[in-house]
Amino acid sequence: MTAGRRCLHCERALPVGAPYFRVALALQGESEVLAPADGPADPHALLRQLGHLDADELEAGVHEEVTGPLCPRCRAELRAFFHRGRSVQ
Numbered sequence: 001m002t003a004g005r006r007c008l009h010c011e012r013a014l015p016v017g018a019p020y021f022r023v024a025l026a027l028q029g030e031s032e033v034l035a036p037a038d039g040p041a042d043p044h045a046l047l048r049q050l051g052h053l054d055a056d057e058l059e060a061g062v063h064e065e066v067t068g069p070l071c072p073r074c075r076a077e078l079r080a081f082f083h084r085g086r087s088v089q
């Protein structure tokens, strides 16, 4: 038996022919240290400030991408998360 498509979040099976959604989320880290608004960064100061982070923390803080299929229920939860405090249609 071949494994079918599953929801990225809840791992619920997504039957062939049933509607599903595809999420493509990019989390881009920003900070005054990495992208100073008032001129080029001093690379030595930048390295000193980032020195306490290990490679995984640094990479996760700079850029992370999540892509995959979502079931309708998880899509609704994700929309509610991003629209918290606002009306969602």
Ligand SMILES: [Zn+2]
Pocket (backbone or CB within 6 Å): 007, 008, 009, 010, 011, 012, 070, 071, 072, 073, 074, 075
């Ligand atoms: Zn789901």
